[in-house]
Amino acid sequence: MTNDQRSTLFIWLSVCSLIIIILFLGYPGGEAKYPLAAELSSKERLGKLIYFDQQLSEPKGQSCSVCHFPENGFNGIGDPNIAVYEGAVPGRFGFRNPQSSAYASFSPALHFSQEEGEYIGGQFWDGRANSLTEQAKGPFLNPVEQNNPSGEEVARKVCQSSYADLFKEVYGPCACDDLTKAFDFIADAIAAYESSSESNRFSSKYDWYLKDPAAYPLSEQEAWGLRLFETKGNCSSCHPNTAGPYCDRPLFTDYTYDNLGLPKNPANPWYRMPPSINPEGENFIDRGLGDTVKDQAQIGKFKVPTLRNVAVAPPYGHNGLFKTLKEVIHFYNTAGIPGMWPPPEVPENVNRVEIGNLGLSDEEEDALIAFLKTLTDGYEPPELRGKPF
DSSP: OOHHHHHHHHHHHHHHHHHHHHHHHBOTTSOBSOOOSSOOOHHHHHHHHHHTOTTSSSSSOOOGGGTSBGGGTTBOOOOTTOSSOBOSSTTOBOSSOOOOOTTGGGOOOOEEETTTTEEEOOBSTTOOBSSHHHHHHHHHHOTTTTOOSOHHHHHHHHHTSTTHHHHHHHHOTTTTTSHHHHHHHHHHHHHHHHTSTTTSOOOSHHHHHHHOTTTSOOOHHHHHHHHHHHTTTOGGGTSOOSOOTTOSSOOSOOOOEEBOOOOOOTTOGGGGSOTTTOTTGGGOOOOBHHHHHTOGGGTTBEEOOOOTTGGGSOSBSTTOOBSSHHHHHHHHHHTTSTTSSOOOSSOTTBOOSSSSOOOOOHHHHHHHHHHHGGGOTTOOOGGGTTSOO
């Protein structure tokens, strides 16, 4: 083989390698590998590019998807040993386990329901954002997350990105002229992607079961777990498995708030953050909704999360205390029994009516886990592999 032939072969192999990288790993700094659930609109595709862009943090390297990993239902990376996540700045940690961004678009704005006598809706564990658009701005500016000095700085980066033309196509040719408005557009695009059918797939085994119980039945253990979910386990009181007012399919949350009586998580690195990050140190108390609404009666309450994709989303709890589904279900089963658990982080307002002293056997706990595993998106019946849902 001549030198020219070797050179040609090298170039050809390099091009093929680049194509393979793009097809299977995604565009560097852009979209991560994640199969499309449906055709995305221009705005949704733009939101996806922003969502996966690792160039938008300070320093670079942290995208939204770091804490909301698509393959795990837009939860964290699924490592039970990581209670909370490190931000863009090495050594800085937040104090809460990130919630899933999937199915979050169905939550109403935070409001007090006179009929229910409690707060409902909002975004984040503590309901401090009313909409996905408002929520999307928070991590960009949080010093323990993406650490940008301002929304305008985020907008400047997007306006200089490889997808800037798409940004202007969606929001107009002058979209980058006012960086404050551009930051609003960025949040709007992320919210559009988080509201898309790619984020909210409704493709679990349970969805197939609801479509046709006779054709796609649950196993004996899963069906037992479903019965326990609705009865003895009392799970459906906060995680209803019937269609709610905000969607025609069950979302497994009523969007309310509860103090479950979770103890502090001593493995949470937040307690060891310097005073500039956590002035209270080990004395820090997470007051949840109480701080958002400035109401002592709501202290220690956190938003009821969706159970969709819960089986692939360890750890569990707002502070990442529980490493496995078995642990968290056992806590729900036995909370309040003297000597079973450390004292609650917030002893006020603990829900002892719906949680604790359930009397579930070990086998019943396992049946509940079997049912919860049917809520993982991406299930395909063996006889229908590759066919559309």
